[in-house]
Amino acid sequence: MRGKRLALAMMMACAGSAVIAAPLFAQAAPAETFKIDRKRIDAALAAMIADGRAAGTSALIWQDGREVYFGNAGMADREAKRPMRRDTIAQIYSMTKPVTGVALMRLWEQGKFRLDDPLAKYLPEYANMRVYAGKDAAGQPRYVAAERPITVRDILRHTAGFAYGAGPTPAHDAYVAAEPLALAVPLSEASKRLATVPLLYQPGTQWEYSIAVDVQAALVEKLSGQPFADYVRAHIFEPLKMTETAWRQPDARLPRFAAMNVKRDGKLVQQPAAEAQTLNFEDHALTPGGFGLASTLDDYSRFARMLLNKGSLDGVRILKPSTVKLMATDQLDPAIKERAWLPGKGAVGFGFDFAVRKSPPQTAEENRGATGEYFWDGMASTLFWVDPANKLTAVFFVQTIPYDGTLHHDFRAAVYGPDYRGPAGD
Structure with a gap:
């Protein structure tokens, strides 16, 4: 029971944020276009393993309607010597939230x-x-x-x-x-x-x-009038052919489940499977809207691509284009000054279950990204974003707790290039 309570407390913990440094960019005219550099992204993923910030990493990027990058490094389960693979199932924690928002909208x-x-x-x-x-x-x-x-x-x-x-x-x-x-x-x-x-x-x-x-x-x-999980499955997962995303995973998928790693005294310690997998392989009365889903890169990428395509994918419409635009528009009144750690995620506001980039990165330390993108992440340091300006979606998987924003910083820099600032804001 104590283990379950500990796991629950960790699930409820919000994703962290990196502090934005004060100095503005010194360089002139940063690039506004970029090209996916596979070697640069491969090197970034490998570096996360080498320096001990992650046990295993993987990423999937789509741009202009086609896959432009898949890569992985390290282990999904170090004790079992299972490498991180494309079909590895990961706990995505708060990346559950945008799914819930789509269901409600x-x-x-x-x-x-x-x-x-x-x-x-x-x-x-x-x-x-x-x-x-x-x-x-x-x-x-x-x-x-x-x-x-x-x-x-x-x-x-x-x-x-x-x-x-x-x-x-x-x-x-x-x-x-x-x-x-x-x-x-x-x-x-x-x-x-x-x-x-x-x-x-x-x-x-x-x-x-x-x-x-x-x-x-x-x-x-x-x-x-339906149980929440049933509604999401019938109206989002099944239409999008997200066949491996669920709160409760079939036991047959256990061999593909990534182990969770918790940093203690500066080193990653792999959690016992029985503790880490309690939520996804046992029946519970609660089907939370804010956490609990486990997914694969390809499955979650289909959700992200639906959003990029203004609410539809492969001929199936989930939301109207105007609804997606509404969700991806900053909903915070300027009078709302107290915003906790949200400013630590960059020059962003907040829409409906997404952070929304409002202007180019303001410092060299801020995460790379394009104005108009919207994104969210998970407690185990997973991340996804939708970048309409570049017709791009990216999904990044890792299982590192506590949340490590440096992983996102390095992955985004590898995707866009370290000096990218994108199109100007309004």
Whole structure:
């Protein structure tokens, strides 16, 4: 049980971020075009193994409607001496979140809800929320009524005020005590438990990575009348032929599952299989919207390519082009100044379950990328992005905990070149 709780705490932990250095670029006229350099990417993947940041790496890139790169290095399982392969199955953690967002936005297209509807219209447990307001003179916590309801838009852009694990306030303590993401409870119960926890701030006033995407999943169940996993399988995975992406993997796939590696005292330690694979090879009541999927490079690339193709792939439409554009557009009001660690991901805003690049990289240390791209990553340092300006998608797999943003920095530099800044922003 302790192992499961530890694994759950790790799943809830948000992806980290690299600090953006202050000095601006000194070089003149950085390149705005690039060409995929296979040797450069191969070398970057190999270097991650050589310097001990990863046990195994793999990457798949599509551009202009064709595969332009696949590469791998190191081991999926060092103890079993299994190399990282194209069909290796990896835990993608928070890369589950964009899948959940797509599922919910399908229902929006059907008129099942409006973005600015109160969440309590569909999940009544969120009526009359309280907000933590600091401590009084006696050191006791103060709570005030929410000034406005949480909206569906809030849960799509992480502005609802929810917590996401332990933290410094009594509201965080209440979250931990409520155990909303206990694997033994279904989404409906998870939502009800969360609704008893005071919010960290007034809805709509701050960006704070949170359990909101699991609330999205509960909303999908309520609006569709189907179990969340069944809805996603029927309306996303099966139409896109994502045959190996699931919360619960068949036992026959266990030999292709990548081991998880945790950095301790500067060295990667491979987790025991029984602990690392609990979520994906055992039955649980909870099917979380914010984590839990395991996938292959090719499967997740099909999801990314659908987004790049404005909602369709191989003749199958998942979303309308206008809906994809909406999800990939910054939804944060300029007045929302408090954004936790989001600025550490670069010159970005946040759409619906994606970070959105708003302008070229501002420093040499910032990750390479093109204005208009949208992306997300996972706790085990996985990453994907969609780059409409260059008609490109990239999926990067590794199983390193805690999240290591240097892997993303180096992979992106290898894809684009270290000086790439892309087209100018608006």
